[in-house]
Amino acid sequence: MDKYNKFRIEWDCRRGMLELDKVIMPFFQQHFDDLPEKEKDVFLRLLACSDLQLFSWFFNRGEAPDLELRQMVTHIQEKLNLIN
Template structure:
């Protein structure tokens, strides 16, 4: 099992948009530790996206450029009940 710098990841979860902070941070705090190493790596790739890209993925329902990112977005939306 790979070790992650959780302080760094938490810092990267802080975004410039309040809407994203209310999505990404709760997912990180509530679910990150239980993810497989592969899904953790995908989550870290998601954090590398710009705020505008993330906003489009989560709220405008623009699909992510690859299936791994899209799957983690769907997981976040389901776990945080954003599909309503």
């Protein structure tokens, strides 16, 4: 099985919160293919987090527990112009 099975990743991008769907899916569709392999792996780890964690991190109410996840959240926010 392909490590980056696009159908599986797209399915995992679908979240239970509309706010997250409007962040994660567009990033996946527009930027995932351009990420280096290491960052793709971090994105996949991000998708394994709960909706509540992701909501907290993306909407600046909390911080991801490790540096790589924090950097990915910031990268996504910047790419989608969610922060200045």
